[in-house]
Amino acid sequence: MNIFIDNKSGAPIYDQIYSQIKAQIIGGDLQEDESLPSIRSLAKDLRISVITTKRAYEELEKEGFIYTVAGKGSFVAPKNxxxxxxxxxxxxxxxxxxxxxxxxxxxxxxxxxxxxxxxxxxxx
The missing domain is CATH 1.10.287 (Helix Hairpins)
Incomplete structure (x- = not known):
């Protein structure tokens, strides 16, 4: 999974993460039930706050693009x-x-x- 943060775009960082993951799911780059990086791992890789990554994941989950299993992580939801x-x-x-x-x-x-x-x- 590739995520690029553009500090000059003016878009909030959580929204950039949300939009890019969503686009990869819709585009088929991320497959159903595929594991996503942990919130902490993604935050570390992108050198951003865990809270920012968590917000992006929460938005994706709220809209039905991902689901979370306690203790196991977040996964791409079956395509609706x-x-x-x-x-x-x-x-x-x-x-x-x-x-x-x-x-x-x-x-x-x-x-x-x-x-x-x-x-x-x-x-x-």
Whole structure:
């Protein structure tokens, strides 16, 4: 598992950890029931506070991406198809908002955008 902390990003460190682990789970880099580094071990490797790492793990657990077994550690939770679908829907909505922002100054209509999408679909 690779985690990179960007001190210049402005994003809280726990959020960077949370986002990167979540992305690795969704992307399939971390497999179901795979063991995650202990909170202390990850904190030591990243040279950050244990509290920061703990918060990231707590957020991941709260959202159903990982589970913890007392005395054994934290593991990747079985993939919840509905949870993954919701995550992807949120991403799609964000991209659609961006498309709207870009299309408005160009005078593109909804039909123009749909036609562009159809053309891209045909090319694949």
């Amino acid at each position: 198809v509905e949870l993954l679908r919701e995550e992807n829907l949120k991403k799609i909505e964000g991209y659609i908002q961006e498309i709207r922002k870009l299309a408005m100054p160009c005078g593109l209509s909804l039909e123009d955008i749909i036609e562009m999408f159809r053309i891209l679909e045909e090319d694949e």
